[in-house]
Amino acid sequence: MSADIDLARLLGGAILPSPAWRRHWLATLCQQQLPLDELAEQLGGDPALSGKIIGLANAGVPPGERRHAAVNAAMLAAIGLPALRQAFAAPAVSTAACEHFDAQRFWSHSLAMACAARVAGDALQLAPADELYSCGLLANCGQLALATLHPQEYGQLLGQYGDAARTRLLCAESQRFGHHQLALSATLMRGWGMPDILCDAVLCHAAPPGFGRAGRMTELAWLLKLADSFADLILRNGAGSRAPALATARVLGMDAEYMETLLRHSNAEWSEWCEILEPQAHVVPCRTRSGTRRAASQVFSEFI
Incomplete structure (x- = not known):
């Protein structure tokens, strides 16, 4: 139903x-x-x-x-x-908690994916870097919508499928709600006036079409898939299998060494935001990346 x-x-x-x-x-x-x-x-x-x-x-x-x-x-x-x-100043939305939806991980992953999309996209020169950042940031906002609109039903789906079975989760979302999270993300972005090519790339980035089809949109979808994999690695502090990220990187014409370089860049950019994401950060006046951005020569911080 x-x-x-x-x-x-x-x-x-x-x-x-x-x-x-x-x-x-x-x-x-x-x-x-x-x-x-x-x-x-x-x-x-x-x-x-x-x-x-x-x-x-x-x-x-x-x-x-x-x-x-x-x-x-x-x-x-x-x-x-x-x-x-x-x-x-709009009042905060009052909703029931969605079991199994990790809100803190959602915010962190969205930002990590945004940083990775900007870094990798800038290196590949697929689109303006700031637009790719927005695309990565908004790519999963449909999941936030599902967790907010239908907390009980969506919590049940997350408990049944979890993030480890994303394809099955997307199918279950479509059956239960009429839209899966990526379709909702693309619809929201389109409604906000984002370019169609970015919306279409978000819609299909979990399983991009064969490389070369649909032109640049396909390349952007594969880039977002790579950024998603990078975000997962960043949140695990670099631990875990590199296989999904490496397979995607090779479609985009990267070897393992270049992929690791972009991953380190992405992690370094994301790390500059870590304190801003913490709730207590708001007590410090005007804390932004503008005043603390690292020199390019210092950006390659290794994972521990």
Whole structure:
């Protein structure tokens, strides 16, 4: 039996939750008139708010003009601080807990995948790096939607299938809810005005089409699959099998050594965000990556 998904409310940003402290912290930064480039970096750690802000910006873009695909200072300036304050001040969504859904892992994995998509995508020059970052960040927001909209039913599915059987989980999600998590992610991104090619890549990145089909979209889907594998390794501190990541990397024309280089880059970028992800980080004024970004020569921190 299929459960209804309220796409209209999802697209309006009324359901997807962000940690309450995070919204409060961003509202405080707006009141302090933090430089917009630093505010954009703060937003870059939150899939739900990033999607909502991109959608807010694109709602004001005239037909035929280029739409926004990444959070940056120019976009925030176009929205204006009053509208941003209103977005950040929206009350936190009150929902039941979803058993077996690890919210902290979801936030961490989303950010790790975003960093990996930017690093690997920049190396392969498949698309603008900031747009690939957004794509990686938002690629799994459909799972957050399922856990929020149907916590009891989705918790049961997670308990039955778990992350270790993702293909089976996606099929079960489609049967139960009419949409699987990646289809929901792509629908949300499309509703927020993201380019179709990025939305299509998100939709099929768990099982990309044969390389060379559908042109650049296929390459982007394989890139997201690699970023997903990198995120899993990053959250395990580099432990575990490299086989899934290496198989994907070879499709993209990388050897094992180059893949490991990009993985170290991705891990180094993600590590700069670790303290920002912690709830207690909001008590420190204006903590952003802008003031602490490492020199390129120091970026190759090895896994321990």
